[in-house]
Amino acid sequence: MSDSTVAVSGAQAEGAHSGHHEHPPYQRHHFETIEQQMDATSFAMWLFLLTEIMFFGGLFTAYLIYRNWYYPAFVAGSHQLNIFWGTANTAVLITSSFTMAMGVWCAQTRRKGGLVLSLCLTLLLGLVFLGIKSIEYSEKIEKHHVPGFHYSLRSFTDPASDPEIYDQYHDKPLALDMARHTEMYFGLYFAMTGMHALHMIIGCAILGYLIFRAQAGDYTTGHVTFVENFGLYWHFVDIIWIFLFPLLYLISRHG
Amino acid sequence: MSSSTIVSLPDQSTARIPKVNFITKENGLLSWLLTGDHKRIAMLYLASITFFFAIGGALAGLIRLELLTPQSDLMATDTYNKVFTMHGVVMIFLFLVPSVPATLGNFLIPLMIGAKDLALPKINLLSWYLYVAGGILVLYTMAAGGVDTGWTFTTPLSTHYLNTNVLSTGIAIFIAGFSSIFTGLNFIVTIHKMRAPGMTWFRLPLFVWSHYAASILMVLGTPVLAIALVLVILERTMGIGVFDAAKGGDPILFQHLFWFYSHPAVYIMILPGMGVISEVISTFSRKRVFGYTAVAFSSVAIAVFGFFVWEHHMFIMGVSSYSTLVFSLLTMLVAVPSAIKIFNWSFTLYKGSITFETPMLYAFGFMGLFTIGGLTGVFLGTTGTDIHLTETYFIVAHFHFVMVGGMLMAFLSGIHFWWPKMTGRMYPEKISQLAALITFIGFNFTFFPQFILGTLGMPRRYAAYPAEFQVLNVFSTAGATILGVGYLLPILYLTWSLRYGEIAGSNPWQATGLEWQIQSPPLTENFPEIPIVDHDAYDYDWLERKHEREREVTSV
Amino acid sequence: MSAPHEHQHQHTKDNDDATHDDHLHIVPPRTYIIVGTILLIFTALTVWASYLELGVFNPVIALFIACVKATVVVLFFMHVKYSSKLTKLTVGAGVFTFLTLIAMTLADYFTRAWGRW
Known part of the structure; x- marks a missing residue:
């Protein structure tokens, strides 16, 4: 070990900024270099996504346990979901992930018009997703399939009373005991998709802000971190849906 | 021998606190409330956790007072339930979890690694505001009549059988949890990305290593608690059924999710304390911590193993006996890294030049009490003995030995150790040594009898108990009074020292950490010039050489 | 490219x-x-x-x-x-802990009835 100094002393030369070169305006002053800032913020975003993984992890655990326990109820419950809307929503969300990725690319290559367009498309697709989700939710509300609020077992104990679904799947009536557990399915359905939708709503709100700032040209001068990190968030929400879709909609679609 | 000391203070007649430092930089309440400076945020945290510690302590006092007699005479039994619940909630979520990381960690990590601040100063401030928001909600809960689920929110008690303020407490813990997540996230990013040139991973002080390990637990564990609480809230408000046996749900699932966080949470609480002890033991025995690498990796090992043992909280709750076997074995394994630490600290002491300043006294207290607390944990991790001992006072004694005897001792040790750095002034040595002694004696009087009570079969969480347990309970309550004095003293003399303490100078302990090489209190951005590190942690020879060089410079 | x-x-x-x-x-x-x-x-x-x-x-x-x-x-x-490797490691750590939560919780549920029939 060499014996050179640790260059710290009781000197009071505060603010003696060791400015070895000009900093871009968006560099926070406690970082030494802009690379350090970008590295740090992107790493922080990844760590935040880890917490999100674990947050949804609790829901997935609950889902897996009850799906194993009450498989017939989960099948009957999933038949109540509209596969057309579900698939459409998956496609919408994947496309929005694509436009978001394009937005990041536009920011990186400093294409302001492209960035604003991509972000607007992403926001639009996000809103379409939420719109479709609300159509699906209202179907459940009409059929009294919201747990805890006058939950109705009729579609499960007497499937023929629900011709729309019955014509497709010809479900056998469930015993009352098992039919009651469809409430658990819908409880998890609403908890999981609701939590996902909440993330979408937050994402859309941030997107609005991003569009506003992008319009002002804030992200096309080299400061891409915020757009990139939001992109990570948006793709993460997409991934959650990629798992929710088969788990909730596609349990067993064959007759 | 007891007169020997390493304290070296500047000449008091000429010494002054540096005019420019992070405290004097700006004035006014707003400059504190909107600050991004990690040191100021640490001070905000210190004030707020002390406040909540006082509340939690007062509640503990009420519990011990009630248990002075076998009947429930001081308060009604349901009031007692609320008191011990609030004691647990306040102490765990508002004191123990943030105590060392959010105050000392916040203050010291950037200093120790040679950075100007934490990587995300605004997130750091946000985390304090979330903490305060959570704290205010807990205060609201208390004002609104409290909650009596126990700090564990056990279902179905919390979802179906109680009509107390479960919702507001749940939301409070949810919010406070995010405060902890953001602190942990900030630490991990800072330790990875903000180290000064030359500060390699194996030159980091062990304090930083243990905070790194604890931060991993905060980031990965806390969200699971959050979702567990969200599900409890949904269960209470909408009845979604996941924890409702009547709807086919499993109340034990809640416990899985809850303990998936709350067992690692024990390590979130103790690991930063272990970091403090490493620093203190090394400084006051003038030796590099024995087996530095082993101690560093044992922190990470505790963090990793910490995720594999949660079910030992649930052995008697109807979980599978096969998974019980696995979890019991894994629980034994987690004792290994803890033991590595204790052994290595002991070897560090061996042939060291030990001095007995207050931080060292607390550190000794930690080592003894934590060892007892840890070993009794092995009894509880053993499936057979667990059935007899769990839910009795044995378990109360066990976790108070770890949390109070371990963590609180470490916290006090650290506060005394870095007080000169944080404030620029020394605390009064003699009275603080007395306080350390009082705390140790009071602690043992309070909690040791509870081991015996538990073994004899006194269940926890009841306001009344059979008369034959009274003698030991009186011991315990008397001890709690002594302990109370032990905690009151530091609050008084540390406040006193803010104005009247001796000027500490930059390095009163002759310690090697980077934080000791700058003025106390430090400047707003810590280092006028980012240091270049060329020596390992705890290199006392390096410090000698540095002093020699400085002497040469002055003599020239 | x-x-x-x-x-x-x-x-x-x-x-x-x-x-x-x-x-x-x-x-x-x-x-x-x-x-x-x-x-x-x-x-x-x-x-x-x-x-x-x-x-x-x-x-x-x-x-x-x-x-x-x-x-x-x-x-x-x-x-x-x-x-960077760090990002890859972070993703890996997340997936690992996620699987730990699920696998070890399910380990209880799948073995609860063993030996009880």
Whole structure:
């Protein structure tokens, strides 16, 4: 070990900024270099996504346990979901992930018009997703399939009373005991998709802000971190849906 | 021998606190409330956790007072339930979890690694505001009549059988949890990305290593608690059924999710304390911590193993006996890294030049009490003995030995150790040594009898108990009074020292950490010039050489 | 391979441009288009597979396809393929802990009834 100094002393030369070169305006002053800032913020975003993984992890655990326990109820419950809307929503969300990725690319290559367009498309697709989700939710509300609020077992104990679904799947009536557990399915359905939708709503709100700032040209001068990190968030929400879709909609679609 | 000391203070007649430092930089309440400076945020945290510690302590006092007699005479039994619940909630979520990381960690990590601040100063401030928001909600809960689920929110008690303020407490813990997540996230990013040139991973002080390990637990564990609480809230408000046996749900699932966080949470609480002890033991025995690498990796090992043992909280709750076997074995394994630490600290002491300043006294207290607390944990991790001992006072004694005897001792040790750095002034040595002694004696009087009570079969969480347990309970309550004095003293003399303490100078302990090489209190951005590190942690020879060089410079 | 921009100030340390090649890999739009198409195809595939009668393999296939899709999103949309080892490790740690939570909790549920019938 060499014996050179640790260059710290009781000197009071505060603010003696060791400015070895000009900093871009968006560099926070406690970082030494802009690379350090970008590295740090992107790493922080990844760590935040880890917490999100674990947050949804609790829901997935609950889902897996009850799906194993009450498989017939989960099948009957999933038949109540509209596969057309579900698939459409998956496609919408994947496309929005694509436009978001394009937005990041536009920011990186400093294409302001492209960035604003991509972000607007992403926001639009996000809103379409939420719109479709609300159509699906209202179907459940009409059929009294919201747990805890006058939950109705009729579609499960007497499937023929629900011709729309019955014509497709010809479900056998469930015993009352098992039919009651469809409430658990819908409880998890609403908890999981609701939590996902909440993330979408937050994402859309941030997107609005991003569009506003992008319009002002804030992200096309080299400061891409915020757009990139939001992109990570948006793709993460997409991934959650990629798992929710088969788990909730596609349990067993064959007759 | 007891007169020997390493304290070296500047000449008091000429010494002054540096005019420019992070405290004097700006004035006014707003400059504190909107600050991004990690040191100021640490001070905000210190004030707020002390406040909540006082509340939690007062509640503990009420519990011990009630248990002075076998009947429930001081308060009604349901009031007692609320008191011990609030004691647990306040102490765990508002004191123990943030105590060392959010105050000392916040203050010291950037200093120790040679950075100007934490990587995300605004997130750091946000985390304090979330903490305060959570704290205010807990205060609201208390004002609104409290909650009596126990700090564990056990279902179905919390979802179906109680009509107390479960919702507001749940939301409070949810919010406070995010405060902890953001602190942990900030630490991990800072330790990875903000180290000064030359500060390699194996030159980091062990304090930083243990905070790194604890931060991993905060980031990965806390969200699971959050979702567990969200599900409890949904269960209470909408009845979604996941924890409702009547709807086919499993109340034990809640416990899985809850303990998936709350067992690692024990390590979130103790690991930063272990970091403090490493620093203190090394400084006051003038030796590099024995087996530095082993101690560093044992922190990470505790963090990793910490995720594999949660079910030992649930052995008697109807979980599978096969998974019980696995979890019991894994629980034994987690004792290994803890033991590595204790052994290595002991070897560090061996042939060291030990001095007995207050931080060292607390550190000794930690080592003894934590060892007892840890070993009794092995009894509880053993499936057979667990059935007899769990839910009795044995378990109360066990976790108070770890949390109070371990963590609180470490916290006090650290506060005394870095007080000169944080404030620029020394605390009064003699009275603080007395306080350390009082705390140790009071602690043992309070909690040791509870081991015996538990073994004899006194269940926890009841306001009344059979008369034959009274003698030991009186011991315990008397001890709690002594302990109370032990905690009151530091609050008084540390406040006193803010104005009247001796000027500490930059390095009163002759310690090697980077934080000791700058003025106390430090400047707003810590280092006028980012240091270049060329020596390992705890290199006392390096410090000698540095002093020699400085002497040469002055003599020239 | 990508836009003309980022080759201009390559590897000149301390330049203040955001486009440091060693630091920030710009994924070309072509990759995004391919990835997006793959994701849509796999979505169709998983819906189609769910209508087949495959017994226990129905959920296996559904989850497998979901994992493939998620991996593709993580690697390309989220740039992990081009990111530092630290980022890869972070993703790995997240997946590992997630699986720990699920696997060890389910370990209790699946073995609860053993030896009790």
